[in-house]
């Protein structure tokens with residue numbers, strides 16, 4: 001028997017302290033954590049949670065930085081291409097627009113969604129969750145926003161787009177002169193800040209904080225009724 005099994009069998013373990021591994025469904029009891037402590041699945045070593053006492057401040061700071069850089073990236077010149085005497089100025093919103101104008105509306109929708117709309121929406125939702133958590137004030141939209149944060153996160157492909165863009169630019173350098181604009185560097189900063197923001201969001205800690213805020217009070221399981229007391233009470237009612 002492993003050292004954890006007697007602990008799991010103990011009545012002191014609460015249901016909310018158990019977490020199922022997303023990789024293998026193995027149940028793990030999460031102990032009280034200190035800053036920087038991480039818990040991994042004992043069966044497959046999948047990371048389960050990591051506690052950071054200043055996570056709210058860091059996530060909010062990265063989210064605000066992400067939004068500022070997103071606005072700059074979308075309103076500034078992204079890059080300029082010079083070839084055969086002509087010059088083309090490209091902007092970030094112009095990328096999906098170019099696909100649409102060339103008769104590829106589905107591709108235009110996908111590109112605009114995964115690199116622009118969803119990352120922007122995700123960052124807004126992160127603020128809608130973490131600002132109330134930081135302030136300790138429950139809101140009507142807190143649970144819905146929390147659900148959407150983790151659903152949309154899987155569809156944000158900022159890093160994939162950035163890598164594909166750099167590879168494309170390296171190839172294009174042999175055919176055209178490329179001048180990178182402020183919008184390009186702002187998008188690089190946006191992608192880095194967005195990635196750092198996501199890396200500081202811990203699913204378990206986030207939902208525990210939401211639960212504590214929406215359901216204040218002691219979080220202990222009710223003990224089973226004492227058979228003797230229960231019998232005495234029944235008899236007293238019957239007499």
Ligand SMILES: [Zn+2]
Pocket residue numbers: 021022023024025026041042043044045046
């Ligand atoms: Zn596992």
